Amino acid sequence: MIVQLNHLQKKSAASTTKEVVDTFYSLLEEGHIEQEQFARLRVQLDWIQYRQNFRECVMATRATSDVPQQFSPLEVHIDTRQVTPGSLREAILRTMGNAADPPLPGPEGVLLENFRSFRESIAWGFNRLYWHRLADWEQFTGRGYEQALPGGKSDANHPAAVADCVADFWTLLRDLENRKQLPEELFVMEIGVGMGTRSGLWLDRFHALDRERGSSYYPRLKFLLGDYSLATLERSRPAVKEHLDLCSFVVLDALNPLKNLAFLRHKILHIHLTNVYDNLPDEEFARRDGRLYAVQVRAYIPMADAQRISRHLEIPEAEIPGTVNRLVEGGPDYLSDRRRGLAFWQEVWKAMRLEERLVNLDDLPGISIPGDLRASQLEDVLAQAPSDVRFHLSSGALESFHNTLPLLHPRGFLQVQDIFVTNFNEYRLGFHGPGKLDGSIVNWVNGALLREVGERAGYDVHFAPFHYRKGSKTSILYTTQRE
């Protein structure tokens, strides 16, 4: 048995670890766990992510393969924050039962889908619903989504950070002007605009700087506010009301901005995104004993929660999966009474968990890696990574990044503020996410893979910690032209 301790920060870590190890040994001695099972067990005791997540206190992940492997991985993940005194033994026993060979039908709960890649999970349907019906959600909960952020507000709107970004942009314009290469129209884009606060701050600051320095760049500015929610774009208008003549509001898919904006290929001088990549569909891979596995998930509602929801909202347990599908497709109004629909949405989202399994990549010949990364290139990257590592593929982020870079002017730069794992070794220090942030999904982003995609597209990718707010977990990714 391998016990992996990466990130236990509390003083109680040692005693928790001891309790876990003692419990497994006693289960072995009592014959609840086979010697063979015990030998290939990997127990992961910590999990860096938001407190609200998709995990039970104890969950097992087993490997499946068309070709049975005698020593295929069997993993048990324990979220120590959820451990309550005396509950561990029972939770491990229950979970180990589900990890048996062959596996039992599933967790004790109501299944919402079959096993699939995380990016195809219904969890992302909830995420989409949240952004499309944000106003309903906020009205129901009585608080705005920014209040759900750690610290209660977005780092994106930090005035000093915005001022530095504007200064960098102004310097770029001056340099282009000195080289007689300044375009007539100066395109700038913000993707994922939220309430428009950052866009407004940026434009205010740029206007002021332009006046201070007498450069007359401001009137040539074409500022694009891009978001995939029309409702969000509407909400952002007041924040930029002083600059509306320069602004265009564009509905776009963050996964592929190029699709709507192909006419701006190689023309945008600066593109900025904050907290977008961490909210794009993702999937995960794991390398175990030299073999690469895709992590597949299936969403379920634990039985106790399903029973409670059924009683509270008078929906039979058997009808919960179908009702969830209708909710995700049609919104809360679909449940005849909006308030009841909203309550169902919140209850199901809060209770939803993800069961996991590992599937050998050899058994998934059709799997593709986004961002134009070839499997051989992924192997090259992984050659520098720890031998046993579980990591985000950050599919959505890679796709978005890959489809955004072609919009950049040859001298333009991209900035992305988000929560990044900047190299594979950081995965040794814990696995980061996914979690639930209010009604949305939040996930750490694999910066090492973004760097690889960037390099192949002609950009060096750098990460700078967000130093403007002490304790911030975010970093700023910025690109420079690769010669």
Place this chain on the structure above:
Amino acid sequence: MLMPLPILPTTVVGSYSIPGWLERLKTEFYARRISRRDLDEIHDTAVKAAIKDQEVAGIDIITDGELRRDNMIDYFAERLPGVQIDHASKKFHYDFYDSKVLGKLPTAPLGLVDDFKFLRAFTEREAKFCVTGPHSLSKRIRNEHYPSEEEFAMDLARVMNPELKAIAKAGARFIQIDEPCYSGFPDDLAWGVRALNALVEGVEAKIAVHICYGNRYGKPSWEGSYQYLLPRILDAKVHQLTLEFARRGGEDLQLFRELPARFELGIGVIDVKTQAVETPDLVAERIRKALAVIPAERIFVLPDCGCLHLPRDVAFAKLSAMVEGTRLVRKELKH
């Protein structure tokens, strides 16, 4: 016996699509997992395939696809005597080496003639040989000896000139000099043209100079207007200017309305920075725009730049569309 050229000859700028497997094998070579001999053989095979693709697409003047080259700088930097290279400075084959010159460049054969002979041996089409020009080389190879970039470029031209003469002597009737860095450093143009002239002095072949806005990683390195070329580029002792017009929209064509009769114009009609394949009709339309500016007898048809960043099927489809579009216009010219 070479095939005669039609009106509006079609050609390529130089590079052809680099297959993924070739990229992989080049990387394997740098990781010392395959030998130089094996890599040479792989290159020979890839070049033959590129030749065949161009022939089947119907290109009139073909190249070897430049598939032996990692990029437009290093292939020459490695051959230029006196250039020191840090072989550990490359992560991908396509990256530039950290190369520098610490003393005066000695003169020695660069080994490019064999590349041309290989191309000549495997095609009966007209063949073109492409060489990176001294201005662009001087921008990427670090100069730690010469008092100025201009003097470095002039000496590069001196060293490379005998090689070009040897290539011409080996049968090359068409040589293209690539100088994309003119667009990034327009203030250098006067001495850039002087270096170009020194490079091609006494070379018995049709000489084209290709000037684009860069194609590193399949994206432009600079933006601007070809206005900067005029009038200084007219001092160049070349026969043809080869420029990109497809991606940039063709407005700059008007700048060349008064191009002296001694110059031909190679017009880029294929955007190599997008994978969308042009239709023959679009190609024909672009050629007609050029015909409004310059007579057909002085026009060559080609992509904006090399096809190295395009997938093979896309590159082939684009070249085929270019040939088909050119045929449409040729028919119109006959009537």
